[in-house]
Amino acid sequence: MCGGPxxxxxxxxxxxxxxxxxxxxxxxxxxxxxxIFQLQQSFFQRGLSL
Structure with missing residues (x-):
């Protein structure tokens, strides 16, 4: 909107x-x-890494 690239x-x-x-x-x-520990476990249970 400002005319940049x-x-x-x-x-x-x-x-x-x-x-x-x-x-x-x-x-x-x-x-x-x-x-953070619960989030990490939630990721790992779905086959995801941090």
């Missing part, structure tokens, strides 16, 4: 071709009350 940015993720709300809703977000 611009470039095209591809849309979407590269991890899949289809996004389904029903699949996304199966992965519950951790509550905001989780501490």
């Amino acid at each position: 611009t470039w095209d940015v591809p849309e979407g993720g590269k991890d899949g071709r289809i996004s389904k709300v029903s699949e996304a809703m199966q992965v519950p977000a951790p509550p905001p009350t989780f501490n």
Whole structure:
């Protein structure tokens, strides 16, 4: 908006071709009350690392 340089940015993720709300809703977000250890465990249970 201020007249600076611009470039095209591809849309979407590269991890899949289809996004389904029903699949996304199966992965519950951790509550905001989780501490770092609880968050780490939540990530690990889903096969994710920090």
